[in-house]
Amino acid sequence: MGSTKDLDYPQVILQYSSGFLVSKVMFTACELGVFDLLESGQPLSSDAIAACLGTSTTGMERLLDACVGLKLLAVELTQQGALYRNTEISNIYLTKSSPKSQYHIMMYYSNTVYLCWHYLADAVREGRNQYERAFGISSKDPFGAMYRSEEEMMKFMAGQNSVWSICGRDVLAAFDLSRFTQIYDLGGGGGALAQECVSLYPNSTVTIYDLPKVVQVAKEQFVPPEERRITFHEGDFFNDSMPEAELYILSKILHDWDDEQCRQLLAKVYKACKPGGGVLVVESLLNEDKSGPLDTQLYSMNMLVQTEGKERTAAEYSKLLKAAGFGEVQVKRTGKLYDAVLGMK
Numbered sequence: 001m002g003s004t005k006d007l008d009y010p011q012v013i014l015q016y017s018s019g020f021l022v023s024k025v026m027f028t029a030c031e032l033g034v035f036d037l038l039e040s041g042q043p044l045s046s047d048a049i050a051a052c053l054g055t056s057t058t059g060m061e062r063l064l065d066a067c068v069g070l071k072l073l074a075v076e077l078t079q080q081g082a083l084y085r086n087t088e089i090s091n092i093y094l095t096k097s098s099p100k101s102q103y104h105i106m107m108y109y110s111n112t113v114y115l116c117w118h119y120l121a122d123a124v125r126e127g128r129n130q131y132e133r134a135f136g137i138s139s140k141d142p143f144g145a146m147y148r149s150e151e152e153m154m155k156f157m158a159g160q161n162s163v164w165s166i167c168g169r170d171v172l173a174a175f176d177l178s179r180f181t182q183i184y185d186l187g188g189g190g191g192a193l194a195q196e197c198v199s200l201y202p203n204s205t206v207t208i209y210d211l212p213k214v215v216q217v218a219k220e221q222f223v224p225p226e227e228r229r230i231t232f233h234e235g236d237f238f239n240d241s242m243p244e245a246e247l248y249i250l251s252k253i254l255h256d257w258d259d260e261q262c263r264q265l266l267a268k269v270y271k272a273c274k275p276g277g278g279v280l281v282v283e284s285l286l287n288e289d290k291s292g293p294l295d296t297q298l299y300s301m302n303m304l305v306q307t308e309g310k311e312r313t314a315a316e317y318s319k320l321l322k323a324a325g326f327g328e329v330q331v332k333r334t335g336k337l338y339d340a341v342l343g344m345k
Contacts, residue, residue, distance in 0.1 A: 172193070
């Protein structure tokens with residue numbers, strides 16, 4: 001990377017200011033079904049794609065060309081005109097049928113997160129989430145807002161599942177967890193991380209502890225009934241009892257809450273944890289000086305507009321764990337989006 005004097009600052013500022021255009025192009029192509037239509041591998045013209053998807057020809061042609069520029073589509077010029085096809089990236093990550101599809105998290109960002117971010121300046125001024133402005137509902141209960149309808153809850157759960165389909169194994173393999181056979185996944189949602197866990201550690205059983213309506217949807221839509229190593233516990237782990245277990249997984253849980261609520265939850269986990277057991281905290285870690293990574297800094301802004309929490313450094317999580325009683329704390333950076341912190345009792 002060159003020195004700062006080599007940077008074209010006007011160009012950098014322009015790129016930053018138009019960054020949202022990039023994500024909106026990708027979201028729109030997903031929503032309209034462009035990548036699903038081209039999944040078969042048969043190249044199609046912009047006219048044919050527009051006709052199949054019920055859009056204008058001029059609008060679709062511009063959308064397709066923008067996707068080519070983003071390397072999400074490839075184009076071939078023939079005597080019949082331009083023909084478009086998926087790239088490997090879009091086939092793997094943007095088609096609904098792919099095991100690693102990120103379609104659902106894209107739709108959640110497009111239809112929910114984007115609306116909250118419209119009020120980012122208000123969030124910065126007030127220091128609180130923006131559900132009231134974005135959706136006209138109380139901001140005091142972030143998950144009540146996130147789960148404001150069954151459709152919205154399904155989108156959120158499917159989106160989280162898609163994230164763990166590509167990130168789950170990295171965080172679960174950061175430490176050797178094979179000695180833990182009785183595991184509770186707090187806020188385990190749709191169960192994708194639990195499924196990764198029993199796949200990686202076949203001698204373990206995982207209980208997903210989540211709200212009753214979340215558990216019901218997970219049973220009906222996401223976790224196959226033949227998977228006997230995954231069970232469910234309905235409740236609110238802040239207000240209800242915490243069952244005894246060897247290991248508790250808190251994946252993207254603590255970043256939703258302020259320090260005091262994190263301390264209360266971790267103290268509750270510590271009290272219920274078997275001697276020699278522990279807690280695995282899965283989060284995107286900030287550098288100790290909070291200079292990066294940029295993705296984590298942006299996630300922290302998202303916590304501001306959507307939750308009561310924030311992203312933290314490894315030292316900040318270690319402090320929270322030790323305050324709850326966990327004596328030995330280890331940190332592993334995965335080099336991917338999410339990292340792992342293990343606290344032992």
